[in-house]
Amino acid sequence: MSISTINNFLSLAFAPLFVLSLRFVSFEKASSIFAIVLLIYLLVSLKTKQSLKVIGVPAVYFIFVVLAYYFSSMELIKMIPALISASFFALFLNAFLQKHSIVLRMMQTFYKKELSAERKEFIAKSDGYWSAVLLLNTLIQIFFIFYPNELVWAFYSSVGWYLLLFTALILQIVYGEIFLFRSKKNS
Numbered sequence: 001m002s003i004s005t006i007n008n009f010l011s012l013a014f015a016p017l018f019v020l021s022l023r024f025v026s027f028e029k030a031s032s033i034f035a036i037v038l039l040i041y042l043l044v045s046l047k048t049k050q051s052l053k054v055i056g057v058p059a060v061y062f063i064f065v066v067l068a069y070y071f072s073s074m075e076l077i078k079m080i081p082a083l084i085s086a087s088f089f090a091l092f093l094n095a096f097l098q099k100h101s102i103v104l105r106m107m108q109t110f111y112k113k114e115l116s117a118e119r120k121e122f123i124a125k126s127d128g129y130w131s132a133v134l135l136l137n138t139l140i141q142i143f144f145i146f147y148p149n150e151l152v153w154a155f156y157s158s159v160g161w162y163l164l165l166f167t168a169l170i171l172q173i174v175y176g177e178i179f180l181f182r183s184k185k186n187s
Contacts, residue, residue: 006041007057011084014061015157018077019150031069031077038062060084075145081157082141089134096127103127122176133168137161 014034021030038061045055061080068076095102101124107115115123141161144153 007054010041010058010061011081012158015081015154019154022150027072027074028069031065035062035065035069038065057084074150078145078150078153078157081161082138082145085134085138085141085161089131089138092127092134093131096131099124101125101127103130118180119176122180126172129172130168133165137164140164 018030018034021033025033038058041058042055042062045058060083064076064080064083068074092102103126104120104124107123140156144156147153
């Protein structure tokens, strides 16, 4: 199992596992267990000489879990997904402002067919759209920091935001196909 796969699992499973652990142990004990597991994971990542980008996610989790333990604060635990969401928002906003399309680069990496100039232009300009979607996601995550129901936070922080992004992707595809590319085919 690669470190990247473990990071993906961590982002999906952290919130539900943390909330589940609170059903069996105290907040302090849950925080301690998670901090120890994350520390071991960080040490293994450092020993295997992973890049800073790969180590960054578990490092953020580790720091906030330790702070949450120290301050006995569930809000600090809930802040982790919001911080990661804010990072993605900042990354896409920067790409949009600098006109260095992240979406187009990702598309060219994973989609091997040649794209028309119109589609490339549409995709290149979509970083602004994705910045707005990621801002919405960040605002939702911030809302959940102060929302008292941990189960709802755990659901959104593990699966809900994927549903938001998937819906946004479908809307972008439908918009492009119906309003941009179809109208150009008909003219």
